[in-house]
Amino acid sequence: MGRFMLLRLRHGLVVVLGVTVVVFVVTRMIGDPVSLMLPMEATPEQRAAFEHQLGFDRPIPVQFASFMADLVTLDFGNSLWQRRPAMDIVYETLPLTLYLVGVALGLAVLVAVPLGVIAALRPGSIVDRLTVFLSLLGLSIPQFWLGLLLIMLFAVSLGWFDHAGNFRADSIVLPAVTLALPALTRLVMVVRSQMIDELNAQYVKTSRAKGMPFLRIVGLHAMRNAAVPVLTLIAWEFIRALAGYTVVVEKVFAWPGLGLAAIQAIERQDLILLQAIVFTVAVMVVAINLAVDVAYKAIDPRIKLD
Amino acid sequence: MSTGSIDASGPGHAAVAAEVDQRGPAAVLGPGAYRGRPHEMFSALRGMGRELWQDKAGFAGLVILVLLALMAIFAPWIAPYDPGKGDLFAKLDPPVWQEGGSWDHILGTDHLGYDVLSRLIHGARVSLTVGVSVVLLAGGFGVFMGLLAGYRGGRTDAFIMRWIDTQIAFPGLLLALLILAVVGPSMITVIIVLAINGWMVYGRMTRGIVLSVRQLPYVEAAEMVGCSGPRVVFRHILPNLTSPLLTLAILEFARIILAEAALSFLGLGVQFPETSWGLDVARGETLMAVAWWPITIPGVAIAVTVLAVNMLASWARITSDPQEREKRFARQLAAREKRRERRERRLGVRPAGVRP
Numbered sequence: 058m059g060r061f062m063l064l065r066l067r068h069g070l071v072v073v074l075g076v077t078v079v080v081f082v083v084t085r086m087i088g089d090p091v092s093l094m095l096p097m098e099a100t101p102e103q104r105a106a107f108e109h110q111l112g113f114d115r116p117i118p119v120q121f122a123s124f125m126a127d128l129v130t131l132d133f134g135n136s137l138w139q140r141r142p143a144m145d146i147v148y149e150t151l152p153l154t155l156y157l158v159g160v161a162l163g164l165a166v167l168v169a170v171p172l173g174v175i176a177a178l179r180p181g182s183i184v185d186r187l188t189v190f191l192s193l194l195g196l197s198i199p200q201f202w203l204g205l206l207l208i209m210l211f212a213v214s215l216g217w218f219d220h221a222g223n224f225r226a227d228s229i230v231l232p233a234v235t236l237a238l239p240a241l242t243r244l245v246m247v248v249r250s251q252m253i254d255e256l257n258a259q260y261v262k263t264s265r266a267k268g269m270p271f272l273r274i275v276g277l278h279a280m281r282n283a284a285v286p287v288l289t290l291i292a293w294e295f296i297r298a299l300a301g302y303t304v305v306v307e308k309v310f311a312w313p314g315l316g317l318a319a320i321q322a323i324e325r326q327d328l329i330l331l332q333a334i335v336f337t338v339a340v341m342v343v344a345i346n347l348a349v350d351v352a353y354k355a356i357d358p359r360i361k362l363d
Numbered sequence: 364m365s366t367g368s369i370d371a372s373g374p375g376h377a378a379v380a381a382e383v384d385q386r387g388p389a390a391v392l393g394p395g396a397y398r399g400r401p402h403e404m405f406s407a408l409r410g411m412g413r414e415l416w417q418d419k420a421g422f423a424g425l426v427i428l429v430l431l432a433l434m435a436i437f438a439p440w441i442a443p444y445d446p447g448k449g450d451l452f453a454k455l456d457p458p459v460w461q462e463g464g465s466w467d468h469i470l471g472t473d474h475l476g477y478d479v480l481s482r483l484i485h486g487a488r489v490s491l492t493v494g495v496s497v498v499l500l501a502g503g504f505g506v507f508m509g510l511l512a513g514y515r516g517g518r519t520d521a522f523i524m525r526w527i528d529t530q531i532a533f534p535g536l537l538l539a540l541l542i543l544a545v546v547g548p549s550m551i552t553v554i555i556v557l558a559i560n561g562w563m564v565y566g567r568m569t570r571g572i573v574l575s576v577r578q579l580p581y582v583e584a585a586e587m588v589g590c591s592g593p594r595v596v597f598r599h600i601l602p603n604l605t606s607p608l609l610t611l612a613i614l615e616f617a618r619i620i621l622a623e624a625a626l627s628f629l630g631l632g633v634q635f636p637e638t639s640w641g642l643d644v645a646r647g648e649t650l651m652a653v654a655w656w657p658i659t660i661p662g663v664a665i666a667v668t669v670l671a672v673n674m675l676a677s678w679a680r681i682t683s684d685p686q687e688r689e690k691r692f693a694r695q696l697a698a699r700e701k702r703r704e705r706r707e708r709r710l711g712v713r714p715a716g717v718r719p
């Protein structure tokens with residue numbers, strides 16, 4: 058276990074290091090941050106002063122060293138747009154994104170599992186085919202467009218829910234539904250196919266032969282056996298949502314989370330805030346991956362100590 | 364060349380090969396066998412076409428895609444107006460079937476008088492170009508790396524797999540946004556960024572298949588006969604990848620179209636006055652309270668396109684997986700049997716449930 062943890066930890070560090078190198082190369086070497094961040098009419102003197110203030114006039118290796126030192130101390134400097142530490146903005150917006158992702162995934166699981174199981178009970182039936190088709194449809198609808206349609210229908214026309222920001226208790230409803238849909242459709246597919254496989258297994262036939270009620274077989278045996286791949290997918294959906302896939306939904310609903318902060322940082326050419334966000338997300342993704350690996354190891358002893 | 368790809372070694376190999384050369388593979392190896400000649404490929408394709416026709420959803424998907432491709436290719440001739448020019452005398456015209464609409468602008472116009480239908484037709488170009496280029500770029504690179512890793516093994520394999528693992532754990536979308544923000548948004552940058560983000564799946568899958576295939580006797584035989592490395596890889600191993608790769612490519616195509624639309628929606632893809640469905644949805648967002656068509660119609664176009672690709676992909680997935688194929692075949696058989704039974708019961712040919 059210790060060796061396994063150590064290996065995974067090392068891999069995680071490699072990932073974080075890779076992300077920081079990419080961020081550094083993209084922002085300092087490919088792009089020209091000063092001309093991105095300053096207005097067009099800045100004089101050469103102003104440019105030089107600004108470069109000096111940000112430390113961009115130093116040699117690249119020195120810049121990289123100080124960049125890494127900043128990362129270790131979690132001090133990225135002040136956001137150019139809000140003129141306060143970038144990490145403060147991250148700390149403020151991150152909980153709102155976690156809240157949104159949590160509600161959305163909870164919703165997806167609550168809907169997807171019963172739907173997938175019901176579809177799997179009679180593969181090829183009308184209910185099953187309808188479920189498969191609706192999942193395909195759900196997978197095909199662009200998320201931002203779905204969000205806008207929901208706003209048009211439920212917020213503007215019917216006025217049932219709030220649609221912008223996080224000011225009321227019901228503000229979460231529409232963004233969570235929008236964020237849940239693709240995850241939900243993928244979950245339905247996996248639950249369905251896993252359950253079909255399990256229900257065709259020998260042990261189900263044995264249980265039926267000895268007279269066990271069918272629903273009891275489904276609930277007690279088949280669903281349990283189908284659970285591992287489904288849990289994998291749920292963990293994966295969580296990571297995916299955190300790794301930037303809330304950006305679109307947060308933008309559509311003006312949900313003041315990390316994704317919206319990222320988009321605003323891009324719109325305002327605030328590379329410092331953007332760096333802080335990308336780094337935070339990378340660390341989070343690595344940490345969750347690590348937690349999932351360890352959880353697996355604990356649940357299923359068959360998984361090899363790679 | 365027709366003998367080159369018959370790798371089933373065993374007694375009578377030479378005799379079979381000679382016979383195939385004389386009479387063609389269909390006569391010797393059964394219908395649908397493809398051994399490298401153009402007319403033989405057509406017969407294999409015909410077999411696939413027949414199977415696709417059986418799956419109505421997959422067939423519909425293919426038809427929609429072909430129509431879209433034609434629409435994209437002939438866009439300048441089909442589109443009634445220039446998509447990059449607005450008509451300020453026709454602002455916010457509704458579609459033809461709605462009160463106040465006219466045949467001048469069948470799907471209406473937006474707040475600057477841009478014809479929605481013309482932008483829709485031209486938008487297909489961007490979606491399909493980005494989709495095809497990204498699949499080709501990412502697929503080509505990924506398959507190459509996968510073949511390299513799987514065939515060379517050892518350090519090469521370890522290095523490539525480590526690279527893939529690391530990049531998969533990246534927050535890809537955020538890095539894409541960062542690159543687009545720094546380099547500047549355009550269709551080319553979108554293609555490059557999406558390709559950089561998407562090659563890993565191909566690499567992983569290719570490597571897995573290469574590893575499972577390369578121990579088969581026929582690959583060993585080819586190596587022993589003295590085939591060069593590239594020849595073994597491309598001539599003997601690569602054909603095994605065709606159907607799983609095709610399925611993956613179709614699925615990725617759907618994902619890429621959605622990604623391009625999302626990036627353009629966020630303002631980091633194609634820029635106005637050029638057209639892209641995602642961009643047009645973003646432009647319609649401001650009109651949401653006054654007009655439903657500028658936002659709804661491009662969105663429907665994206666959804667229909669992606670749905671068509673997904674329907675084709677789910678057919679391809681089942682067809683390329685022998686296990687799934689068997690299940691499907693059994694289901695079809697059972698359904699046919701059931702229908703026959705029901706019909707016979709209705710006609711009173713013989714009592715239900717009694718078989719001769």
